[in-house]
Amino acid sequence: xxxxxxxxxxxxxxxxxxxxxRFTDLYExxxxxxxxxxxxxxxxxxxxxxxxxxxxxxxxxxIGKFEYRGAPFASWLYRIASNAIADRWQHAARxxxxxxxxxxxxxxxxxxxxxVESRARLFRQVATLPADxxxxxxxxxxxxxxxxxxxxxxxxxxxxxxQLQFRAIQNLRASIEKHAGAKAxxxxxxxx
Amino acid sequence: MANNTQSEQFDKIVSALLARPDAPxxxxxxxxxxxxxxxxxxxxxxxxxxxxxxxFKARLKADLERRISMAxxxxxxxxxxxxxxxxxxxxxxxxxxxxxxxxxxxxEVSRIDQPDGRIGHAELNIGGARIYLADEFPExxxxxxxxxxxxxxxxxxxxxxxxxxxxxxVAAGATVVRPVKDQFYGDRSGQFLDxxxxxxxxxxxxxxxxPEEMQRRADTENAAAPPPxxxxxxxxxxxxxxxxxxxxxxxxxxxxxxxxxxxxxxxRPGAEDVIMHAEVKIGDxxxxxxxxxxxxxATPCTLLLRVTDPDAxxxxxxxxxxxxxxxxxxxxxxSRGGTVQDTSGNRWHIFTPTxxxxxxxxxxxxxxHLYAGEPVRLIEFIEKAFGGREVYxxxxxxxxxPHAQVRIGDSIVALAGGRGPYxxxxxxxxxxxxxxxxxxEQALAAGATSIQPPADQPYGDRSAGVxxxxxxxxxxxxxxxxxxx
Numbered sequence: 001x002x003x004x005x006x007x008x009x010x011x012x013x014x015x016x017x018x019x020x021x022r023f024t025d026l027y028e029x030x031x032x033x034x035x036x037x038x039x040x041x042x043x044x045x046x047x048x049x050x051x052x053x054x055x056x057x058x059x060x061x062x063i064g065k066f067e068y069r070g071a072p073f074a075s076w077l078y079r080i081a082s083n084a085i086a087d088r089w090q091h092a093a094r095x096x097x098x099x100x101x102x103x104x105x106x107x108x109x110x111x112x113x114x115x116v117e118s119r120a121r122l123f124r125q126v127a128t129l130p131a132d133x134x135x136x137x138x139x140x141x142x143x144x145x146x147x148x149x150x151x152x153x154x155x156x157x158x159x160x161x162x163q164l165q166f167r168a169i170q171n172l173r174a175s176i177e178k179h180a181g182a183k184a185x186x187x188x189x190x191x192x
Numbered sequence: 193m194a195n196n197t198q199s200e201q202f203d204k205i206v207s208a209l210l211a212r213p214d215a216p217x218x219x220x221x222x223x224x225x226x227x228x229x230x231x232x233x234x235x236x237x238x239x240x241x242x243x244x245x246x247x248f249k250a251r252l253k254a255d256l257e258r259r260i261s262m263a264x265x266x267x268x269x270x271x272x273x274x275x276x277x278x279x280x281x282x283x284x285x286x287x288x289x290x291x292x293x294x295x296x297x298x299x300e301v302s303r304i305d306q307p308d309g310r311i312g313h314a315e316l317n318i319g320g321a322r323i324y325l326a327d328e329f330p331e332x333x334x335x336x337x338x339x340x341x342x343x344x345x346x347x348x349x350x351x352x353x354x355x356x357x358x359x360x361x362v363a364a365g366a367t368v369v370r371p372v373k374d375q376f377y378g379d380r381s382g383q384f385l386d387x388x389x390x391x392x393x394x395x396x397x398x399x400x401x402x403p404e405e406m407q408r409r410a411d412t413e414n415a416a417a418p419p420p421x422x423x424x425x426x427x428x429x430x431x432x433x434x435x436x437x438x439x440x441x442x443x444x445x446x447x448x449x450x451x452x453x454x455x456x457x458x459x460r461p462g463a464e465d466v467i468m469h470a471e472v473k474i475g476d477x478x479x480x481x482x483x484x485x486x487x488x489x490a491t492p493c494t495l496l497l498r499v500t501d502p503d504a505x506x507x508x509x510x511x512x513x514x515x516x517x518x519x520x521x522x523x524x525x526x527s528r529g530g531t532v533q534d535t536s537g538n539r540w541h542i543f544t545p546t547x548x549x550x551x552x553x554x555x556x557x558x559x560x561h562l563y564a565g566e567p568v569r570l571i572e573f574i575e576k577a578f579g580g581r582e583v584y585x586x587x588x589x590x591x592x593x594p595h596a597q598v599r600i601g602d603s604i605v606a607l608a609g610g611r612g613p614y615x616x617x618x619x620x621x622x623x624x625x626x627x628x629x630x631x632x633e634q635a636l637a638a639g640a641t642s643i644q645p646p647a648d649q650p651y652g653d654r655s656a657g658v659x660x661x662x663x664x665x666x667x668x669x670x671x672x673x674x675x676x677x
Contacts, residue, residue: 020260027256031249039242049245053252060256119239126243141240144210147203159196165206166199169233176236 009073016063023060026073031056032120034077040119041085045142051088055081074113118176125175133168136161206237277322278347282388283336285311285327291387292316295364296349296357298323318349337389346383346391354380354396361386361394376409377401404583408554411602423624424653424671426455427478429601432560433620433667434481435491436536439467442481445534449512450474450497450505475557480622491665492537493619494561496606498552502542506530509540517613525586525595526551539617551584555604563610563617564662567593570607573660574598577638578623578631580605601625618663628670632656635666651675 012029015022034055039048058080059066066076126137135154139145147165151158282288289311292298301315301322310327317323328336337343351357358372361384369391372382381395401409423429436442446452452472460466466483473479474497484490499505506520509532517539520530529543541561545552564570574580575598583604584597593609600623610616625631629646635658636642643657643665655669 020263021257023260024253024257027253031252032244035244035248036242039244045245048242049248049252052244052248053255056252056256057259060259119242122236122239123243126240137240138243138246140206141210142243142245147207159200162199162203163196166202169202169236172236173233 010068013063013066013068013073017066020060020063023063026059026063027056030074030077032123033074033116034081036119036123037078037116038081038085040116042088047088051081051084054084058084078113078116121179122172122176125172128175129168129171133164133171136164137168140165202233205234209234209237209241275322277324278345279324279326280388280390281326281328281334281336282390283328283338284388285314285325288325288386288388289314289316291364292318292323292325295361295366295386296392297360319351321349323347343390346393348393348395351394351396354382354394357394358382358384361392366392374398376413377406404550407583411554414602420626422626422670425674426473427624428556428603429624430560430603430605431478431480431622431624432493432495432558433622433665434479434493434536434538435484435488435620436481436538437484437490438536439470439481439483440465442534442536442538443467443470443472445512445514446472446474446479449509449514452479477556477558479558488620488665490537491618491620492539493621494539494541494563494614494617496552496555496559496561497540497542498544498555498557498559499542500544502529502544505542506532509534509542514540522546525549559604559606560619560621562605562607562619562664563614564607564664565610565616566662567596567607567609570660570662570664571596571598573638573640573662574600574605577635577640577658577660578625578666579634616662618665620665620667622667622669624669624671626670628654628656628668631668632658635660635668640666648672 009029012022012025016026031052035048035052038051038055039045042048042051055077059077066073126134129137132154136150139150139153140147145153147158147161151161154161156164280288289298289300289303293300296318298316298318301317303314304312306312306327310329312326314325315322316325326334328334328339330339349357354372358368362368366384366386369383369385372380372394374380375395378397378399378401379395380398381393383391383393385391419425434442443452443454443457447454452474454470454472455478456469456471457467458469460468460483468482470481471478472481479495482488497505503520510516514532514534516530517533518531518541520528520542522528526546526549527543528546529541531539531541533539543552545555562570571580571582571585575582578600580598580600582596583599584595585593586595588594592611593607594611596607598605598607605621608614623631632642632646639661640658643659644655646654646656646668648654649669652673652675653669653671655667657665657667659665
């Protein structure tokens with residue numbers, strides 16, 4: 001993370017520690033990351049929402065105890081999330097009367113932050129799509145609706161919905177490639 | 193459309209992926225399944241399967257904000273709750289506990305017996321209320337009502353059915369101090385003296401009333417009772433005293449425009465047309481007046497005149513020679529009214545309260561209204577000097593006071609900051625009080641200056657006069673005896 005980002009982040013944390021109302025800034029900044037981290041580790045959306053909620057409530061309650069030691073704020077959130085997920089797995093295992101093979105928390109400690117980051121970025125980019133494309137993507141992927149259902153809901157033909165879906169994905173791909181390109185060019189600009 | 197087949201084909205793969213959420217999708221597999229050019233987007237599709245539901249982010253944010261605001265408001269509450277528990281000292285605690293069990297349905301929570309047989313401490317629960325009780329220990333100053341000859345404190349006990357509780361209380365051996373009846377403050381209650389010297393008020397809430405409504409009902413009850421003797425008959429605590437030019441013409445004006453009745457007129461000796469002192473009544477309210485003179489230059493007043501038809505009365509006032517100051521209109525603060533100025537310089541705000549609005553509901557026919565440069569300080573002065581109590585204050589965002597009400601005794605004085613055409617207008621008010629001398633001293637201590645120290649007047653009042661720091665004159669009087677004129 002570039003030093004300016006880290007500096008901004010420290011300011012956001014300090015503000016939230018002084019005035020809890022400012023915690024929402026940190027929330028806005030980290031929501032997609034935490035959700036992306038959690039959703040990959042849990043099978044269904046209800047669980048992912050429960051754990052994401054738990055993480056931010058916990059973070060809000062303990063923000064005063066957070067001490068900046070150089071690691072990004074997100075890694076603190078991931079740690080809270082890992083614990084919450086582990087609790088959930090153990091609870092599930094107890095309920096089933098069986099021990100789980102392997103500790104799922106292991107998986108999260110070795111999580112690839114870059115992959116989480118890119119999924120979080122993708123989720124944010126969905127929000128920037130043209131309204132009709134965004135709606136189709138949300139209904140299709142987040143709400144799990146069929147093309148026919150979406151077509152009925154938005155009053156378009158199935159073919160049109162498929163086209164919107166296709167164009168939305170192409171747009172997302174373009175912005176991901178643009179981001180990757182900008183990132184690749186950056187050091188060149190700085191040093192060259 | 194060339195795109196059509198591409199998007200159709202693409203959706204087949206999306207559907208397959210969504211149908212089998214666990215399906216591992218590699219680029220190679222994607223390439224095998226479909227057109228090679230589509231391969232790079234499969235990762236996107238795979239990741240989108242985990243896209244959060246559209247309103248989840250906003251819902252969670254709202255939840256966090258609610259927690260934040262609850263946490264900050266919780267901080268404003270003191271950390272420990274303070275409770276007060278009555279501790280009764282009785283002669284014969286054991287018998288008292290039995291009595292309270294029978295009479296009030298008390299249960300004994302705990303009891304500590306002393307070696308000498310006395311109860312050192314007991315705790316009772318009466319319908320959830322906690323009462324401590326012990327035998328008296330006169331040797332350490334813990335004395336019972338029987339030793340002291342009564343207790344000045346009585347205990348209020350809220351019960352579900354006061355009539356039933358009263359019956360039980362009396363059957364157990366308590367005596368009735370005041371029988372159960374509906375009270376103006378919304379309770380049905382009665383008072384009972386128990387055999388151990390404590391008085392209990394048993395009450396059941398019948399109506400939840402605002403403090404304003406309780407005051408209104410108390411006023412109604414008090415109005416039915418004979419007024420205190422220190423207020424002259426026909427008067428209230430506060431009476432506007434108009435010191436004005438053309439006083440005799442003014443009396444004609446209020447008779448014609450507002451249906452005033454003239455009660456009294458003293459003419460200046462040698463000048464038959466000059467009023468030295470007069471009293472007129474409009475509706476239920478008295479107004480006093482005198483011709484302005486070098487000793488008492490004119491202090492007209494703004495008067496709020498409550499009527500049933502403000503449009504008609506406003507028109508009559510204009511017809512009678514008053515000038516329009518503010519036409520009749522509906523005001524969102526709870527009235528319809530308009531303002532005129534009479535030829536002696538008094539302003540009349542002729543109004544009727546908006547049905548359902550209670551801001552002016554208790555107003556009598558005439559209420560004096562002061563316009564002050566510093567309304568907040570004037571309110572403070574009235575509170576300190578005359579024991580007034582602010583009952584209403586509207587505040588503008590910038591701090592201006594467009595309307596406030598202060599209660600003195602049985603009367604309301606309205607006031608506002610002087611703004612625009614409503615410049616500060618020093619007026620004269622006449623107060624009847626229990627003790628003129630004390631009130632005069634209190635007013636001086638609050639910052640008033642003396643016009644005249646307390647003195648007995650030939651017309652049966654003891655009266656004094658002060659000027660407040662804002663130029664208003666206050667005549668303070670105690671009615672001592674009735675004098676026939």
